Amino acid sequence: MGVPYSKSLLYDDEHQTYKKAFPDQFRYDYAVSREQKNAAGQKMYIQTKMAEYAEELWDLMQDEKTHVYMCGLKGMESGMVECFGPIAEKNGLVWTEFAKAMKKADRYHVEVY
Known part of the structure; x- marks a missing residue:
């Protein structure tokens, strides 16, 4: 938080x-x-x-039981890209596509303004 x-x-x-x-x-x-x-x-x-725990958080997000909740200023979304984009790329994925898949699976919950 x-x-x-x-x-x-x-x-x-x-x-x-x-x-x-x-x-x-x-x-x-x-x-x-x-x-x-x-x-x-x-x-x-x-x-x-998040960057302090980026690898650990990334590993957790691979588990289908993991949910990510983000609520606050819209600018926080760019922080997610900044943090997880390189890790996703290192793992042969694109963060934005990975996040979309998590949203579709109802595991990525975003409420920003």
Whole structure:
């Protein structure tokens, strides 16, 4: 989840409850842009947080039980391309086509404005 300030975190209590109840099946992380820095010392945005786990996230997306939920500013979609485009290409795929297939399988859920 990405937010500008930690006081803006949504559903943190629920995330903690799910993590406690399902430690091997539920994982979450936050990108708090005005409070955290990435390895290059820049603001931590959701795409930079995802990049830290890109290979692991890509592997998870290969599992048909994995769902991706993205909600927020439309610009976040370009962050997905930036993060997963090179990995998809390395695996002989095109990210946009892979994302379309996930959407068709009802595993990629996007609500942006």
